[in-house]
Amino acid sequence: MKRIVLMGNPNVGKSVVFSRLTGANVIASNYPGTTVDFSRGRMKLGGETVEIIDAPGTYSLEPSNRAEEVALHMLQEADVVINVVDATNLERNLYLTLELLERGIPVIVALNMWDEARHVGIHVDERALEELLGVPVVPTVALTGEGIKALVSRISEARPSDRIRPVTEDERWVTIGAIIKQVERVEHRHHTLWDRISDMTITPLTGIPIAVAVLLFAFLLVRLIGETLITYVLDPFFNSLYLPLIERLSEWLGPGILHSILIGEYGTDINFIESLGLLTTGLYVPLGAVLPYIIGFYFTLSILEDTGYLPRLATLMDTVFHRLGMHGYGIVPLFLGLGCNVPGALAVRNMEAKKQRFISATLLAIAVPCMAQTAMVFGILGPYGFHYVVMVFFTLGILYLVVGIILNRFIPGESPEIFLEIPPYRRPSIRAVAKKTWMRIRWFLGDAIPYLFLGVFVVNVLYVVGFLQWLGDVLSPFMHMAFGLPGEASIALIIGFLRKDLAVGMLLPLGLSAAQLVIAATVLTIYFPCIATFTVLIKELGIKGMAASASIMVATAVTVGFILRIILLGV
Amino acid sequence: MGAEISLSDLSPGIKATIVALHGGHGFQRRLRTMGIREGKTIIVVAKQPFGGPLVLEVDGKRTTLGRGMARRILVRWEG
Numbered sequence A: 001m002k003r004i005v006l007m008g009n010p011n012v013g014k015s016v017v018f019s020r021l022t023g024a025n026v027i028a029s030n031y032p033g034t035t036v037d038f039s040r041g042r043m044k045l046g047g048e049t050v051e052i053i054d055a056p057g058t059y060s061l062e063p064s065n066r067a068e069e070v071a072l073h074m075l076q077e078a079d080v081v082i083n084v085v086d087a088t089n090l091e092r093n094l095y096l097t098l099e100l101l102e103r104g105i106p107v108i109v110a111l112n113m114w115d116e117a118r119h120v121g122i123h124v125d126e127r128a129l130e131e132l133l134g135v136p137v138v139p140t141v142a143l144t145g146e147g148i149k150a151l152v153s154r155i156s157e158a159r160p161s162d163r164i165r166p167v168t169e170d171e172r173w174v175t176i177g178a179i180i181k182q183v184e185r186v187e188h189r190h191h192t193l194w195d196r197i198s199d200m201t202i203t204p205l206t207g208i209p210i211a212v213a214v215l216l217f218a219f220l221l222v223r224l225i226g227e228t229l230i231t232y233v234l235d236p237f238f239n240s241l242y243l244p245l246i247e248r249l250s251e252w253l254g255p256g257i258l259h260s261i262l263i264g265e266y267g268t269d270i271n272f273i274e275s276l277g278l279l280t281t282g283l284y285v286p287l288g289a290v291l292p293y294i295i296g297f298y299f300t301l302s303i304l305e306d307t308g309y310l311p312r313l314a315t316l317m318d319t320v321f322h323r324l325g326m327h328g329y330g331i332v333p334l335f336l337g338l339g340c341n342v343p344g345a346l347a348v349r350n351m352e353a354k355k356q357r358f359i360s361a362t363l364l365a366i367a368v369p370c371m372a373q374t375a376m377v378f379g380i381l382g383p384y385g386f387h388y389v390v391m392v393f394f395t396l397g398i399l400y401l402v403v404g405i406i407l408n409r410f411i412p413g414e415s416p417e418i419f420l421e422i423p424p425y426r427r428p429s430i431r432a433v434a435k436k437t438w439m440r441i442r443w444f445l446g447d448a449i450p451y452l453f454l455g456v457f458v459v460n461v462l463y464v465v466g467f468l469q470w471l472g473d474v475l476s477p478f479m480h481m482a483f484g485l486p487g488e489a490s491i492a493l494i495i496g497f498l499r500k501d502l503a504v505g506m507l508l509p510l511g512l513s514a515a516q517l518v519i520a521a522t523v524l525t526i527y528f529p530c531i532a533t534f535t536v537l538i539k540e541l542g543i544k545g546m547a548a549s550a551s552i553m554v555a556t557a558v559t560v561g562f563i564l565r566i567i568l569l570g571v
Numbered sequence B: 001m002g003a004e005i006s007l008s009d010l011s012p013g014i015k016a017t018i019v020a021l022h023g024g025h026g027f028q029r030r031l032r033t034m035g036i037r038e039g040k041t042i043i044v045v046a047k048q049p050f051g052g053p054l055v056l057e058v059d060g061k062r063t064t065l066g067r068g069m070a071r072r073i074l075v076r077w078e079g
Helices: A014-022 A066-076 A087-102 A114-119 A126-133 A148-157 A169-183 A193-202 A204-253 A257-262 A281-307 A309-323 A328-339 A341-350 A354-367 A371-384 A386-410 A430-464 A467-483 A489-496 A500-506 A514-527 A531-569 B025-033
Strands: A003-008 A026-030 A037-045 A048-054 A080-086 A107-112 A122-124 A137-139 A184-186 A419-422 B004-006 B015-021 B041-047 B054-058 B061-065 B073-077
Touching: A003 A014, A003 A066, A003 A087, A014 A037, A014 A048, A014 A080, A014 A107, A014 A148, A014 A430, A037 A148, A066 A341, A080 A087, A080 A148, A087 A107, A087 A114, A087 A122, A087 A169, A087 B025, A107 A126, A107 A148, A114 A122, A126 A137, A126 A169, A137 A148, A169 A184, A193 A204, A193 A309, A193 B041, A204 A257, A204 A281, A204 A309, A257 A430, A281 A309, A281 A328, A281 A371, A281 A430, A281 A500, A309 A328, A309 A386, A309 A419, A309 B061, A328 A341, A328 A354, A328 A371, A341 A354, A341 A430, A341 A531, A354 A386, A354 A514, A354 A531, A371 A386, A371 A500, A371 A514, A386 A514, A386 A531, A430 A467, A430 A489, A430 A500, A467 A489, A467 A514, A467 A531, A489 A500, A489 A514, A500 A514, A514 A531, B015 B025
Parallel strands: A003 A048, A003 A080, A080 A107, A107 A137
Antiparallel strands: A026 A037, A037 A048, A122 A184, A419 B061, B004 B073, B015 B041, B015 B073, B041 B054, B054 B061
């Protein structure tokens, strides 16, 4: 199959062009041997199906990080390259364009953000540019779809340039200067309202209060979406439609092992969180309790990303993150991790230095609860009072800072400074946001349900054979001494390795006090990431790095659990 | 003819011209491909406190750059 690769600088709307070209059938996957994710899709082109690949954004073909290396690899497998160029920013975008053309591959240029360029007074003569580059140039507005048809119809005209020859870096800049002089005319422009807003969000004095407000609003939006879905869609479904079905199944099955595994203990009321059956807890926790918040979270995050707010947040937070051995970009794994730790762990790779990646990954595993866990913590502690929920998250927040400062001091290695582009604010495309949200949710579904099923299954089997009771007895003295918890809580810790949300749910039947629940929920978050995150982190950090990271996690969990025990329960 | 100073010493809101880039070859290329090149007019939009990064504007485009990196950019101030 013919392969078309989309290449371009970061923030030029490449993914929007991609989603315009491909429609619904898109697969996000990791590039072989790396954790760099990219999207792949298909489209019809003149009766033939071709594969389209959205390569990671890159400024040049001399890679300066893993994602750019991957982009370079993809280029080598391309039959045709669609070079997406930001028309508002032609000069620096042309550097990559020239590098591509120098390689003699068939290229077509999409001159994207055409409307925005005109709006800010930048006029580009696309015919002259086409003439000078020796390949087709098509103006597009991916956001509205304008020009996409023309782009598709001209893909067949993509060809190696007969105008551009390989030159040195300095000569390349000279060529770019000459091209710009001939094709671009810039009108003087005044600062717009958006410029002024952009200034305000990045100046510390006004930027920090705005950041707090934005985050607060984001948090409320996640809750609003999650709770609306639960109240109006999922609870009615599970309570009115699904529950009667399960009750009938329960009667039909009667007591026995099968009943215990599928539904839970026979003869007790069916409780979707506590029953621990495959069809009760195993289905309800991921779909009924967690999924709504995941939807809300990723929707909100995608909006924050697509408006261009995140780089500003990273800039404002840089000073803090620098003290923790990272730079402002560290906010991204933290944020993603609040949804699900797996994409958070994947985002760690975007930091350049090993030290930064190690610290970011370790802090993620220790102090960042995923949405699944957050939902459960709210669920079990909320009824005792909101201040108990706050205790858990406050402890984790403090830990993020304290452990970060300590790691920064003791982990050897450099941590480079922040260097990132601040894109202008843009109206997010509903289409792109919806697509991104859906792809991330699919990640959660593919990941959560199998592990939760496995978790519930393992618990039930171990329960039936009596292993869990035995283990609870053995660990009882330790759990009691260190954390002031009953031995059975150790079962939850073991299950926490499979799914944290399930583990938090398992604390409910133990009849713990609110203070004990705070300790258990906090320790559960810190001691280890779930198995899915664990696997990704091994890939990111290597076995040795992960072993070091894991020992830090366990040590932190024991220390913090013990301190909380002293504070909340006394000696 | 204004004085040549390092970008990190330039006050926010003042126009200057980039005179020279220092540092490794890769670092210089990264600056250039992000639009920060000799001869360009540059403005510091904001300075984050406590040795935090600078936000720069070149050709109407903004970039966040660590303080240490900014020290390696030499500018001529037109004041």
